[in-house]
Amino acid sequence: MVQRRGGRSCSQIWSSRSFAGLPAKITVAIDFQAVQSRMPGASRRAVCALRLFLRLSACMIGVHAGVDHHLGELLLGRACQPAISEPTPLQAGRAVSRHARGRQIHVVAVAAMAKLVLGAFARLNADSQLKVADFAFEDPSSLSKVPCPSIFGEPSKQLTVVIPAYNEEQRLPATLQETLSYLQRRRDRQGASFTYEVIIVDDGSRDGTARAASEFVRKHGFDAVRVLRLPQNRGKGYAVKSGMLCSRGQRLLMMDADGATKVSDLERLEAKLAEISMTALRANKAGAAAVGSGAPLGFVLGSRAHMQDAATAKRSALRNFLMHGFHVLVMMVVGNQIRDTQCGFKLFSRAAAQQLYSNQRLQRWCFDVELVYLAQQLKIPMAEVQVNWTEIPGSKIRVTSMAHMALELVMIKAGYGGGLWTVRGPQEVGKLH
Numbered sequence: 001m002v003q004r005r006g007g008r009s010c011s012q013i014w015s016s017r018s019f020a021g022l023p024a025k026i027t028v029a030i031d032f033q034a035v036q037s038r039m040p041g042a043s044r045r046a047v048c049a050l051r052l053f054l055r056l057s058a059c060m061i062g063v064h065a066g067v068d069h070h071l072g073e074l075l076l077g078r079a080c081q082p083a084i085s086e087p088t089p090l091q092a093g094r095a096v097s098r099h100a101r102g103r104q105i106h107v108v109a110v111a112a113m114a115k116l117v118l119g120a121f122a123r124l125n126a127d128s129q130l131k132v133a134d135f136a137f138e139d140p141s142s143l144s145k146v147p148c149p150s151i152f153g154e155p156s157k158q159l160t161v162v163i164p165a166y167n168e169e170q171r172l173p174a175t176l177q178e179t180l181s182y183l184q185r186r187r188d189r190q191g192a193s194f195t196y197e198v199i200i201v202d203d204g205s206r207d208g209t210a211r212a213a214s215e216f217v218r219k220h221g222f223d224a225v226r227v228l229r230l231p232q233n234r235g236k237g238y239a240v241k242s243g244m245l246c247s248r249g250q251r252l253l254m255m256d257a258d259g260a261t262k263v264s265d266l267e268r269l270e271a272k273l274a275e276i277s278m279t280a281l282r283a284n285k286a287g288a289a290a291v292g293s294g295a296p297l298g299f300v301l302g303s304r305a306h307m308q309d310a311a312t313a314k315r316s317a318l319r320n321f322l323m324h325g326f327h328v329l330v331m332m333v334v335g336n337q338i339r340d341t342q343c344g345f346k347l348f349s350r351a352a353a354q355q356l357y358s359n360q361r362l363q364r365w366c367f368d369v370e371l372v373y374l375a376q377q378l379k380i381p382m383a384e385v386q387v388n389w390t391e392i393p394g395s396k397i398r399v400t401s402m403a404h405m406a407l408e409l410v411m412i413k414a415g416y417g418g419g420l421w422t423v424r425g426p427q428e429v430g431k432l433h
Contacts, residue, residue, distance in 0.1 A: 121411070121420040124361045127238075132245050137226045140214040148228070148246035151354055152430070159183075159196040160249030161263075164239035166203040168257040169212050171392065175259035176200070176216050180225070182263045198225045200257075201243040204233035237360065237367025244348075244357045252353045256344030258392040261302055265387040269347040273298040276381040277349055295351035297380045299371070301338060302345030302387035322402045329409045334372045338384060341368045345387055351426075352380050358429040361421055365401060366408035373412055377423045 136145035149156075161179060165172050179198060187194045200213040213227045228243055240254050251273065253266060277296030330341055346368070348356065355378050362370045375382050415421040 118420070121415055124363070124411075124415075125421055127363065128241075128359070128361045130242065130245055135228060135242060135246055137222075137228055137246075138210075138214070139222050140217050140227075141222065146222070149248050151245050151247050151350065151357070153248075155248055155250045155350055157195045157197050157249040158193070158251065160244075160247040160252045161196065161198045162201065162240055162243035162247065162252065162254050163198065163257050164201045164203055164236050164243065164254075165205065165209050165213070165257040166233060166236070166239070167205045167207045167209060169205070169208040171258045172200070172209060173212050173215075175255075175257055176213070176225075178259060179255070179263045180216065180220055182266075196224065197248055199243045199246065200225070200227050201239040202227060202229045203236065203239040204230050235364035235367075237365070237370075238363035240367065241357045241360050241363075244353050247350075247353070250350050252348045252350065254344065254346045254348075260389050260392045261343070261345040262388045265302065265345065265385075266347070268385045268387070269300045269302060269345075272383050272385050273300045273347055273349060276300070276383050280381045296349050297352045297355075298347075298349040299352045299356070299375050299380050299382045300347045301340065301372075301382065301384050302343045302347075302389075303338075303340040303384040304343050304387065304389045305339035305384070306386050307389060326402060326405060326409075329406055330369055333369060333409050333412050334376065337376070338372050338382065340384065341372050343387065343389070345389075346371075355380065355424075355426055355429055359424055361415065362408050362411070364408065365405040366412065369409060370412050373416065374423060377416075378425070 132148050132150045135148040137148060139146050161183075163172075163175065163179075176198070183196050183198070187196070198216075200216075202210045202213065210227060210229055213225075217225045217227060219225075228246060230239060230242065244252055244254070251270065253269075255261060255263065277298040280298070281296055334341070352375070356371050356374050359374050359378075360367055360370055372382065374380075416423065
């Protein structure tokens with residue numbers, strides 16, 4: 001028998017303590033007599049592990065912290081107060097009062113957390129209903145604001161390229177130069193029927209991003225290059241969505257400002273988009289036409305999956321660990337249909353962009369995953385195409401960004417799976433605009 005201060009055994013102290021209000025599941029789950037019989041030969045690590053289990057269990061069911069601390073002292077064999085045979089009515093009343101206060105604090109904390117979380121979902125839902133009338137392009141030649149067209153209007157260009165930019169004064173000019181040179185060469189090759197526009201969305205940059213973009217507007221003309229300035233930084237997802245909703249193209253390309261993907265790979269994506277759109281129309285799948293227009297649906301993602309082994313070898317062990325963890329979470333949300341959801345090179349048909357971006361809620365890192373999730377729900381055909389990709393210095397992804405990305409993945413699952421967000425179909429989306 002293990003003795004403690006006062007000459008009483010642990011079993012005596014256990015039986016004599018007053019645990020008023022302690023849930024039955026704790027007392028039933030712990031066979032303290034078995035623990036006591038093994039304590040002389042048990043290691044401190046084992047006792048600490050049991051104590052940790054008790055604490056976690058207590059937290060999960062909301063047991064008052066004082067009771068949990070009391071159990072921890074008992075299991076660690078610290079000095080115990082002299083035992084009494086039966087608690088007095090006053091002691092029992094105090095124990096019940098302590099437990100009631102602990103339970104009340106627990107309930108208030110849970111209610112406050114629930115209000116905070118639900119408020120975040122509600123704000124994202126409200127912010128997702130963007131009005132194109134609230135945006136305007138800047139024409140540097142006239143210094144005037146030009147109202148933005150709507151993606152729900154008739155297309156007047158064959159291609160729109162949307163480039164989100166935040167503090168990209170250094171990297172943006174080279175990307176724009178390469179992109180516009182390629183588009184001009186295509187126009188020379190295909191003729192005047194190939195029309196295009198490039199929209200740079202300045203996401204509240206604090207450097208000279210807008211000034212750098214405006215130089216290309218002056219050089220190539222306002223009809224070919226446009227700058228949409230957001231008053232404050234809202235995140236890449238919000239910037240891309242804003243640019244897409246103001247587009248005039250039949251096909252819409254999203255690409256990053258760092259130019260990591262060769263813009264000439266666009267033709268691979270266009271070929272795949274035509275293929276899956278035609279297949280969908282022939283099969284007469286549900287959702288093959290948007291808002292009764294008969295326009296084809298398609299969503300093609302540039303993929304770096306074929307370069308995974310080489311990229312893994314170059315990255316640090318910590319970054320590889322975080323990336324693998326992120327991919328596991330992505331699979332839990334959208335499955336493994338798409339191997340690379342995060343490549344910043346994606347092509348949409350106009351009808352697909354109407355539906356996807358009208359439903360998008362996330363504003364920062366994981367909006368790409370949300371687009372894949374929405375395409376699955378809306379039965380929009382998707383495909384991946386390998387692209388040439390180069391690591392460009394200056395990435396804005398940090399370790400803290402990975403935590404934010406994991407939280408956003410949880411929000412996708414909880415928001416749509418829990419009914420906090422609804423996926424609006426083609427007819428409903430058309431009525432909103």
